[in-house]
Each structure stands twice: as C-alpha cells, then as structure tokens.
Amino acid sequence: MKPAHATTPEELVIIRRAYAKQVKAVAGADNPAVERAFATVPREDFLGPGPWQIPRDWGNYAPTPSADPVYLYTNDLVGIVPERRINNGQPSLHFYLLARAAPVAGEHIVHVGAGVGYYTAIMADITGPDGKVTGIEYDPDLAARARANLAPYPQASVIEGDGSSVPFEDADIIYVNAGATRPAEAWLDRLKPGGRLVLPLTTDLNFSEDGWSNMHQRGAVFLITRREGHYDAEWISPVAIFPCVGTRDDASEKPLAEALGRGNVKRVRKLYRSNTIPRERCWLKAPGWCLAYD
Template sequence: MDPQAELRIVRGAYAKQIMAAANIVDPRVAAAFAAIPREDFVGPGPWMMLRWWSRDYVPTPDADPVYLYTNDLIALRPERRLNNGQPSLHAYLMHQAAPSAGEHVVHIGTGTGYYTAILAHLVGPSGRVTGIEYDGELAARARANLKACANVEIIAGDGTLVPFDSADVIYVNAGCTRPAVRWLDGLADGGRLILPLTSDEGFKGGAPEQVARSGAVFRVRREGAGYQAAWISPVAIIPCDGGRDEASEKVLAEAFASGGWQKVTRLYRDAELPDERCWLRGDGWCLAYD
C-alpha cells in the first residue's frame, strides 16, 4: 500500500480514538484531526514522547510517522518540557469552543502550528486563524509549517498584547493567572474564550523549567457587554508568557484551595459584586456565581 494512503487510514483511526478519549461525539472535530498530518509539525523523527508512567521522554523506535498517532505528548523542546499538546484535551476544548465555517479564531500559543492547522480546517477557507506565539523561533517554524494555509496568519509576540481583529473564538494554549484585557475586549458578541487558569500549587517541588502549573479551563462567552463563564476541564499546561503575575497567582491559588470553581457562571469586569458572589476577584474583574 502507498505510505500516504496507509497514513490516511491511520489518521482516521487516530481521530476516532481521540474522540473516544475526549468522550465527545463531534464529526467536524474528528474530520479535522483525521485530515491534518501531525508529522508536518513536530520536526524530523525519531521523536521524544512523554510517557506518564515514567514522567519522562522515551524516543520512538524510528522515524515512522505512525508512532505520532496516539494520544501522547510529543516534545518540541524537551529541555523545557515544551510539547505538542495532548490530542484528546485539544479535541475536547475545540468541541467546547465550537469554531464554525467562516469564523475568525485567534490562537494564543500556537507553538509549531499543529492545532492551529486543525482550527483552520474547522473554520474552512471562508474563515481565518490568527496564530500568536511568544517564542520567535517557534513562530518561525509555525509560519513555515503553515505556509500552504491561505487562511492562517502567524504573528510572533506577546499574545496578551498583540492587537487582532474581532474574534469569534480565542483559544488560549498556556496557563494564565488572569484573562488579558485584550482578549475580553477582542471577543465578538457571541464569541468564545477558552481560558486555562493555572496556579503554581499543583506540582510543588518541581524544577522551575518544568510545567509546574495546574488548574482549570473556563469557557467564557460574550453576550453584548456581559460574559457567561463555565468550568469545562482540569488542566496542566505550560505557563503563559505575559499572562501571569504574582498577585493574581496568589488569589487564584487561594480560590482553588477554597473550591467552588465548578459553580462559576459569570465573568464580570467590575469590582462592585459582593464577596459572597465571587469565586475569584482580580484587578477589575471577577469570576462569580449568579
């Protein structure tokens, strides 16, 4: 069998397994995962794969791309524990974000572009994706990897500050301690923000260069001047450059310690709410209960 035809069969099976691992039924997301070659975005093989049983990387036996089609993390920079993220988590978060044909997605933390390409497939040629990556070398790799995608633009810069056109989806792939003002301002009416909020408490004792962050992902939906918010997933993810500060991390850690994030229903951009309605109060914003 032609190797590319064989890989198409493997990708189709992989997409089904990822949907099952994410516990979702979403034919559009499944088709996107089946369509995009992961090997085009993770550099030449053999590849270093993170194994949960050892919490360390293990090389694939050789450079056969079939090894990439599992629900595993592939190292982009193993010395920083920077990976091409877990497919089932991304499938679930994309399902929650629900990007549709013709929409504009802003992808914060695009890495080398694999999940950016999947988002571009979901919005189709009538839509577009703006990928923003803090690391200039990774941004250059993403730009090269995505050069054939006419509906994708890659920008190197701080994803909390880079200006962008009004977005239907803002998909953040790094752990923050607060939502950026740019993101809340940049959401279109009806737009969805996928927001991982992570504290430093989850992996005490880890080396600073490790992914020593854990927390929760919230989906924030803009409704005119207001914002719905809901917890959608636990998460452990690399920290967001520009999206963290000591003061907001402290109050976030306290909020996680007190529990109750599953009950959040709203995000407010003012400080007038009484404390008993706030799960987390930041500088000029809060996550709250109805």
Template sequence: MFNEAELIVLRRAYARQIAFLGDANNAALERAYAEVPREAYLGPGPWPIFRWTGYTQTPDADPAWLYSDILVGLVPERGLNNGQPSAHAGWIAAAAPLPGEHVVHIGAGAGYYSAIMAHMVGSAGTLTAIEYDPALAACAAANLAHLPNVLTLHGDGSVVPIAPADVIYVNAGASRPADTWLDGLKQGGRLILPLTTKFNFGEGAPDFSRPSGAVFRITRRGSNFDADFIGDVAVFPCEGARDEASEQALAAAFGKGGYRDVKRLLRTDDVPEEECWVRAPGWSLTYR
C-alpha cells in the same frame, strides 16, 4: 514503515479515538484530526514522547508513532510539548469553530492545533496564530505557510492587537483574562481560557498534590461574559498573562474549591466575596 494509504486509515482511527476520549461530538473536528498530518508540525523524527518518568524517543521516524493520545516534546528541555490530542479535542469542541469564523490561537506552538482549527473554519474563515517563543513562531510560520487562511505572528499574545474574533483559543496557563482577549471577542464569541497557579506546571511537570488549573469557556453576551467550566488542566504558563495578585487570588480559590460551579466573568472586583469563586484586582469569576 507505514505507507501513505495505511497512514490515511490510521489517521481516521486516531481521529475517532481522540474525539471519543475528548468527549468531543463534533464531526468537523473529527474530520480535521483525520486529515491534518501531525508529523508535518513536529519536525523530523524520531520524536521525544513525554512520559511521567521523562521523555522516550520513538524507535524510528515512522509517523505511525504519533497517532495516539500522547504528548510529543517540542522543546523537551523546557517541558514544552505538543499537547495531548484528546484534551485539545475537548477544548476545541467547547469553542466550536464554524465555517467562515475568525479564530485567534494564543500559544500556537509549532502550529498543529492551529491547523486543526483552520481546517474547521475552512477557506471562508481565517485563523491568526500567535506564538511568544521566537524559534517556535518561526517553526509555526513555516509549517502553516501552505494555508492561505492563516496568519502567523510572533509576539506576546496578551497584548498583540487582533481583529475581532469568534474564537480566541488560549493554549497556555494564564493567571487572569487579558483585556485584549475580552475586548477582541465578537458578540457570541468564545474564549477558551486556562487559568492556572504557579504550582500547575513548575519545572517541566505539574504538581498534582493540589488543584491548580482549570479551563473555562467565556462567551460574550452584550457587555456581559458567561463562564462555563470545561475541564481540569496542566499546561505551560502563558507569558504576559500573569500577575502576582491574580496568582495569589487563584491559589486561594483553588484551595477552597467550587471552580466547576462558576457562571459569569466580571471585569470588576467590586463583588461580594460570597458570590465569587475568585476575586482579583479588576476581575472576578462568580457563581451567578
């Protein structure tokens, strides 16, 4: 088993690799990956490691097994994992939490990526971690209790009242942006929004036979919201932030393509069809 001195070196190498794989050129993010111990948020080992053929248990409880770009099962029977580190690195870099800012993490799971972002905002900043699953919320609360700048809540992250936020980081697949998130953004605030269809992550595994999920950065500019495509995604669905009409509109939109070219999120569907990638009741993503 690796000793603590060896783990410190291993975490630094892991952080450098993850930042590279996630195309995340952010020194504060790399430091957070190097200094936040992943094993502290995953329960006692051995740990179930996700592979496309199923889960494989690590040979023992050595934390060294966790310092790679792998998914670790949190609730394996539901296909719910501690997400891929490089993917989160790219999304967190797009959100770019800064010292002193307030981050809201929707779908905090067991708290690992909450801890990463709390590290980035520092003691002058705050982080609100919200988790829908009661068992995971309790786990996150215990795991994050040592961080004085973190508040952990159990509830539906699409409706839980939040203080004005510089970053809202949604860690689950929505079929629409929740009003709570858009209203909660400060001026210049960034919302990391994964939009997915029901084909994205069905019975524990994504269906890659069709495009079905993309992550967007939504930035508040006065009363307007800029939108940028960040990357493709396969992610567990977001309870509370899904509706059938938006689901159908997204499925049609992914079917026609063009989601990498969106420029703006509008809180209306009163937009010409040719200007939209997706148009659903009450909201649209447009090309201009």
C-alpha cells in the same frame, strides 16, 4: 534481517481516521468538524524529523521506535523543545476544548500559544477557506517553525509576540494555549458578540515538578462567552500547561490558588470586569475582575 515495514501514505489515511475516533472517545466529546480535522491534518508535517521524543514520566522523554509517523497517532504529547519541556499538547484535551468552543466554517479563530502550528492547522481546517486563523507565538523559533509549517493553509497566519498584547482583529474564538492568572484585557475586548474564549487559569505550582498531581487544584479551563453587557463563564476542564507570558501576576495568582483550593469551581457562571461584586457571590475575586456564581 528483513527491514521493518514503513507505513504507506494510504495506510496513514486510515490510521488518521482511527486516531481521530480514538481521540474523540477519550475526550468524551462529539463534533464532526473537529473529528474531520484531526483525521485530515498530518501531525508529522509539524513536528520535525523523527524519531520523536515522547514524555513518559515527568521530566523524562523516550524516543519513538523509528521515524515512522505512525507513532505520532496516539493520544500522547510530543516534545518540540524537550529540554524546556515544551510539547505538542495532548490530542484528546485539544479535541475536547475545541469541541466545547464549537468552531464553524467561516469564523475567525485566534490561537494564543500556537507552538509549531499543528493545532492551528486543525483550526484552519475547521474554519475553511472562507475563515481565518491567527496564530500568536511568543517564542521566535517556534513562531518561525509555525509560519513555515502553515504555508499550505492560506487562511492561517502567524504573529510573533506576546499573545496578551499584540493587536489582532475581532475574533469569534480566542483559544489560549498557555496558563494565565487572569484574562488579558485584549482577549475580552476583541471577542465578538457571541464569541468564545477558551481560558486556562493556572497557579504558580501548575508547571512545577509535581504539577500533574492534584491537577484540579492547580489549574482550570473556563469557557467565556461574550453576551450583551456581560460574559458567561463555565468551568470545562482541569489543566496543567506551560505558563502564558504577559498574563501572570501575584495579585491574581494568590486568589486563584485559594479559590482552586476551596473547590466549587463548577458553580462559576459569570466573569465580571470589576471587583465590585460582593465577595459572597464570587468564586475568585482579584483586582479589576472576578469569577462569580451569578
């Protein structure tokens, strides 16, 4: 039998361009720099040798038909540690969140939860040689893989450790790639004026066996922008995502779950580093912080 055609490097260039446009269409967001990065960065350089494991049903994975990288250019998660349900995330969600964060060349982006570095590399492509990307990864094995994978990107570095507490330089964007119950103090402290924090807040049920159902009641992504004397806040997406070590506590999880159950998340406009705001003005009120309607 004639062997299957292997996708050539020249064909992959075209396929990546099509992939970027398809992901952009699913995301419903338009950002030329983000689209260019998705069309440029080779996903296969970050995910190890194929065939690759693709989640098809919750808890179940299926291998790609072969090790041809063409199978990576779909809007699918890809297992990086399937036995722990750790995946390279859905491209359309990352396209959308990055587009909302609006990164530009020359900025410093901090990527909390860098995994194996694929989306960190996309950020490095966007920020360019005059910018900087700091990836932070808690898992030692993933941090080592990300560090090796990002060797071709001199503007990117990887720190192994807890993304809520390891030191990093002030950032234009902090892109959190794991579910917290509260914003880490360091994330708010280290945002430059005008800086943007992409913040997934998730309940304890978010990563449970049925966490994908009623996702809008299990997790929400907020875009937090530092202004003079305050922080603007805007809901931008529901989310189901791996928990973030160091930023989960019962004192914030309970009011978060209650707030998500009530709805009205799209009315949120401000984040306050205080719980002195009257409860009637708050969507979520927790010890030391709140998300408010005004």
